[in-house]
Every structure is written in C-alpha cells, then in structure tokens.
Amino acid sequence: xxxxxxxxxxxxxxxxxxxxxxxxxxxxxPFFVEKEEKAKAFLRQHPIPEHLIKK
Amino acid sequence: MHLDRYNYIATNDFQDYEFYSEGPKGRIKKVIRYKKVxxxxxxxxxxxxxxxxxxxISDTVKTNNDDRDLVLTTVAxxxxxxxxxxxxxxxxxxxxTTARTRLYQMGIARLWNEISMDFDVWGYSEGGWRYFExxxxxxxxxxxxx
Numbered sequence: 001x002x003x004x005x006x007x008x009x010x011x012x013x014x015x016x017x018x019x020x021x022x023x024x025x026x027x028x029x030p031f032f033v034e035k036e037e038k039a040k041a042f043l044r045q046h047p048i049p050e051h052l053i054k055k
Numbered sequence: 056m057h058l059d060r061y062n063y064i065a066t067n068d069f070q071d072y073e074f075y076s077e078g079p080k081g082r083i084k085k086v087i088r089y090k091k092v093x094x095x096x097x098x099x100x101x102x103x104x105x106x107x108x109x110x111x112i113s114d115t116v117k118t119n120n121d122d123r124d125l126v127l128t129t130v131a132x133x134x135x136x137x138x139x140x141x142x143x144x145x146x147x148x149x150x151x152t153t154a155r156t157r158l159y160q161m162g163i164a165r166l167w168n169e170i171s172m173d174f175d176v177w178g179y180s181e182g183g184w185r186y187f188e189x190x191x192x193x194x195x196x197x198x199x200x201x
Contacts, residue, residue, distance in 0.1 A: 017136050020064040026071050031112040032088045035102035039092045039147045042195055046179055048145060052197070053096045 058169055060129040063087075069140040072133045073106075078120030086112060087130060089137050089146070098145040099137070101198075103130060114151045127162040131170060138200045149195035157192060164189040175199045 026032050063074035072087040087103040104114035120126075134146060150156030160178070163170055167189060170176065177184045178193025187196070 018062075018064045019067045019069075021067075023064050023066045023071055023073050025066055025068075026086060026088045026112075027090075029088075029112060031104060031114075032090065032102050035088075036090045036092055036100050039100035039102075039149070042149065042179075043093050043098060043147060046184070046195075048096060048098065048197065049184055052145075052177060052184060 058128040058166065059125060060132050061085075061125060063129055063133055065133070065136060069137055072136075074129055076118060076120045076122055076126055078122045080118060080120045083118055083120055085126065085129075087133050089141070092147065093145075096145055097142075098147055098197075099141070101130075101134065101146050101148040114155065123158075123162060124165060127159075127166060128169075131166075131174070134198065134200070135173070143200040146198045147195065148198065153194075156194065159196065160191075160193055163187065163196070173201060175201060 061074040061076065063072050065072050070089050074085050076083040076085055084106045085103060086106045087101065089099045089101055092098055092100045102114075104112040105116055105118060106112045137146075138144075148159065150159050163176060167187075171187075175198070176187035177197040178187050178191065179185075179195045179197075180191060180193045184197060185191075187193075
C-alpha cells in the first residue's frame with residue numbers, strides 16, 4: 001500500500017524546482033487573461049512613480 | 056525565505072506554477088501565472104487561483120483549508136523562482152475583491168518579518184503607491200525582489 005506524503009518543504013526556500021510537462025500553460029486561460037487586462041488598466045491609471053523606479 | 060511551504064512545479068518557461076493545498080477540505084490545486092503587463096518599467100502580473108477538476112479556475116471561492124500562510128509562503132517562493140529566471144522586476148498583484156485584497160494584506164503583514172528580508176513591497180492607497188505598512192488597507196500591491 002502506498003503512502004501519501006504531505007508535500008510540504010520544511011523551512012527551505014531554494015530547493016531545486018521541478019519543471020514538468022504536466023504543468024499546462026495558462027497563457028490563454030480566460031481567468032488569467034482577465035487578470036492581466038485588469039492589471040494593465042490599473043497600472044495605466046496609477047503608474048509606478050519615478051522614485052520607486054529609481055530605488 | 057525559511058518558512059514551510061508546499062512543493063510546486065513549473066512550466067519550462069517558469070511563468071506557470073502548480074501546487075496542491077492540503078487540509079480539512081481536501082487536496083486543492085492552486086495555479087499561479089506571471090505575465091508581463093508593462094514595459095516601462097518592466098512589470099509582471101501575478102495572478103493565482105484554485106483549479107477545480109473541470110479545469111475551471113477561480114479566486115472567489117473561500118478555500119478554508121487552514122493553510123493560508125503555507126499558501127502565501129509558497130506563492131512568495133514561486134516569486135523567487137520567477138525572479139531567478141526573469142530578473143528582479145516589479146510584480147503587481149491584487150485580490151479579486153476588496154475583501155480578498157485585504158486577506159492578502161493581512162497575510163503579508165503576518166509574514167512581514169520574512170517577506171521584507173527578500174522583497175520590497177508597496178501598496179496602493181489614498182491615491183498613491185506607498186511602502187507597505189502593517190494595518191493599512193491597500194487596493195493593490197507591487198513587489199520587487201531586493
């Protein structure tokens with residue numbers, strides 16, 4: 001009988017990240033397209049100020 | 056960051072990430088996407104949500120899986136991975152609703168000691184972008200790795 005291990009990495013942030021063909025690209029996913037359009041609109045309306053860019 | 060997080064996997068262009076939240080509500084697939092939304096300055100959008108078994112993604116469902124900090128830490132770690140491949144640019148994020156944005160704000164505040172070691176964070180409030188402060192409500196966030 002197989003054991004299901006909880007996939008938590010304990011206290012480390014820089015482990016090698018697995019790249020997988022099983023992860024599909026969400027580039028054309030309407031959920032994300034809508035979020036990206038919303039972000040563009042917000043940033044056009046509220047641009048990042050120069051002092052943050054030069055920081 | 057040295058906080059516990061979920062393991063995650065990425066597409067080979069490091070723009071899309073997946074991991075599973077595990078808790079009392081079961082195993083919930085979380086998906087994250089980074090996409091460039093501005094060139095000057097270069098700014099990426101960070102969006103994430105839950106993907107159900109039909110492949111439908113949503114960020115309006117309240118998961119209640121008792122792992123909000125684990126999820127936030129995992130998202131922050133994907134930001135590290137993304138920056139490793141794309142550079143330390145501005146990353147924009149906002150919640151789907153005011154309440155959701157407030158949840159993100161509270162999450163950042165809880166983990167601020169860790170997050171602020173690696174990232175500069177600004178929030179948009181009262182007509183301007185300001186450096187993140189705990190207990191201030193923001194409409195949106197900008198993050199940049201130090």
